[in-house]
Amino acid sequence: MSTEDEPVDQARAVDPAPVPSADPDASPSPGSASARPADLAPSAARRIGRAGSYSKGIARRREILDRAIEVFRDRGADGTSLRRIAQTIGVSHGALLHYFSSREELLVAVYEHAERRRHIGRADGERERSVDVMANAALANLEVPGLVQLYSTLVATSIEAESGPAKKYFTDRFERVRADLERRLREDQASGIVRGDVDPARTAALIVAASDGLQIQWLLEPTIALQESLETFAVLLAP
Numbered sequence: 001m002s003t004e005d006e007p008v009d010q011a012r013a014v015d016p017a018p019v020p021s022a023d024p025d026a027s028p029s030p031g032s033a034s035a036r037p038a039d040l041a042p043s044a045a046r047r048i049g050r051a052g053s054y055s056k057g058i059a060r061r062r063e064i065l066d067r068a069i070e071v072f073r074d075r076g077a078d079g080t081s082l083r084r085i086a087q088t089i090g091v092s093h094g095a096l097l098h099y100f101s102s103r104e105e106l107l108v109a110v111y112e113h114a115e116r117r118r119h120i121g122r123a124d125g126e127r128e129r130s131v132d133v134m135a136n137a138a139l140a141n142l143e144v145p146g147l148v149q150l151y152s153t154l155v156a157t158s159i160e161a162e163s164g165p166a167k168k169y170f171t172d173r174f175e176r177v178r179a180d181l182e183r184r185l186r187e188d189q190a191s192g193i194v195r196g197d198v199d200p201a202r203t204a205a206l207i208v209a210a211s212d213g214l215q216i217q218w219l220l221e222p223t224i225a226l227q228e229s230l231e232t233f234a235v236l237l238a239p
Contacts, residue, residue, distance in 0.1 A: 065113040130184035134211040135230035
């Protein structure tokens with residue numbers, strides 16, 4: 001992962017409580033004033049970076065992340081510096097530094113924001129069976145290969161680092177995803193649609209591992225039958 005980040009004042013990296021400040025990027029912000037309640041959807045993870053002091057700052061931060069998702073959609077962050085990312089998404093370098101202390105913090109926030117948007121998009125749908133959760137998520141990821149690449153890069157970073165935004169976010173995320181899947185498996189066992197002789201916690205960890213591993217294989221070889229392979233769990237876990 002690139003280490004080309006520009007130096008950041010260490011006092012900024014502790015994510016202090018917001019204080020009133022001017023928007024560092026004075027360019028017009030089309031549509032940024034319409035903050036939706038849905039963007040505050042429940043998430044066990046802390047929002048990465050600074051949220052902004054006022055509604056304008058919160059909307060501006062969200063707009064930056066929306067633009068970054070579109071830029072990374074096809075090819076991920078591609079090792080570019082924070083300054084280069086700012087140029088690519090059309091904001092000033094100062095605007096990014098106002099909300100994110102480092103390149104790593106920005107990239108984690110981009111992934112977190114993309115995942116939250118996907119969660120909001122399916123919040124009103126029918127409840128997913130436990131055996132379908134990871135397959136459906138993987139299928140959605142196929143539409144944004146750059147985010148799959150970004151995810152894999154950030155997970156690798158979290159493993160290598162002793163601390164940092166990626167380490168904190170993905171440690172918490174894996175725990176949250178496993179716990180959610182374990183709960184769904186227990187509910188499906190009680191409903192009789194998942195066999196009762198498997199351990200839900202171990203099975204949840206296995207499904208998560210299979211999903212991540214298959215997505216890495218898909219990045220290297222797009223002909224991998226990712227969705228169909230994950231759907232095999234529905235057959236293996238059927239009563």
